């Protein structure tokens with residue numbers, strides 16, 4: 001019997017999840033096609049290690065230019081690739097930015113999902129192609145039930161959440177109307193060393209690393225009371241794949257079941273490098289001070305303020321509390337996260353410290369480093 005590799009198409013392949021999912025699928029023998037956006041600078045950092053010269057034989061990782069706003073482009077790529085599985089990870093994924101770009105967010109995160117589903121239908125691939133839709137715990141928004149599960153009512157609190165709500169329901173509708181294998185993964189926050197620099201966990205691990213190395217003085221932060229259920233992206237891409245390997249398409253919550261405040265995440269990041277922080281003051285005047293320092297290489301004065309709240313990072317409407325109940329996923333998919341929150345913080349801190357030590361070393365050698373925005 002001739003073994004045929006499965007073919008996957010990933011939108012958002014250049015993002016955090018796209019990179020980990022590509023690695024996972026390649027390790028399982030898939031041929032992986034990804035859609036990348038044209039940008040004026042290279043934007044494939046996260047998947048560069050997977051690049052294969054297209055002139056070689058047996059290339060299993062291929063990138064195509066495209067955009068979720070462009071139906072013709074999406075339809076053509078799906079026609080060319082004839083995927084067994086599509087993972088729709090492409091999105092304007094930043095909740096705060098969605099308040100600045102609501103129409104664009106609706107177009108990409110809402111209608112983009114429709115474009116994928118409709119292309120599969122029009123191309124007559126409904127029997128062949130299975131679709132994963134990157135849904136989100138942001139659908140729950142204003143707390144209706146704790147913990148949140150598949151049956152919890154939705155109440156999104158941002159243009160991002162509302163656009164993703166459309167993506168969720170259009171996926172359910174196409175599944176029911178056209179008998180398509182299409183699933184929503186309702187994923188709670190998941191992070192990693194590859195997390196975008198402006199999401200709160202990565203902002204914290206980058207800033208903590210820079211403060212330790214003397215490159216930055218203070219971490220300016222928004223709402224310290226927000227609670228999130230943070231997992232590791234490596235665990236979560238495994239669940240995405242499992243959802244597409246079942247007999248029946250269904251929607252699943254993926255979460256750790258543990259919630260932590262932004263304040264406690266900051267404490268964990270500092271504690272990872274031997275520094276204990278204490279917070280004082282209320283809301284916008286709250287600050288984080290060093291109360292002890294057992295760091296081997298650096299000594300910091302006790303009482304030094306290293307965290308300050310800056311209200312510019314507050315959102316017009318906030319999601320206060322997310323905590324997921326992944327019982328269905330654990331029972332039906334036999335999925336279990338391997339990383340604890342402590343493992344996650346350690347992984348991110350180790351990676352960011354290494355990154356900034358390297359930058360320091362290069363700077364000391366007279367090489368210019370371009371600093372990205374810390375928004």
Ligand code: NDP
Pocket residue numbers: 011012013014015016017018035036037039043066067068069088089090091092093094108134135136137186187188189190191196
């Ligand atoms: P990232 O922001 O890291 O990646 C988003 C990807 O989408 C990038 O590859 C980006 O390209 C691409 N993209 C953005 N706009 C477009 C567009 N117009 N057309 C095509 N591609 C586009 O997100 P994550 O990897 O963290 O998340 C993956 C998906 O899962 C997203 O849909 C997100 O909303 C969703 N999600 C994420 C969660 C999380 O905690 N990480 C939790 C729940 C859901 P470029 O690199 O060029 O910017």
Ligand code: GDR
Pocket residue numbers: 093094095096135136137138187188189190198199200201203220221222223224226227228262313314315318319375
């Ligand atoms: P979120 O992630 O909005 O949950 O969306 P983010 O890390 O941006 O915010 C988490 C919480 O931290 C608070 N916060 C700050 N956030 C940012 N980005 N920057 C700050 O300085 C800051 N200070 C406090 C926020 O107010 C919020 O409460 C992520 C994205 O990956 C979505 O795409 C995904 O759908 C959801 O997770 C699940």
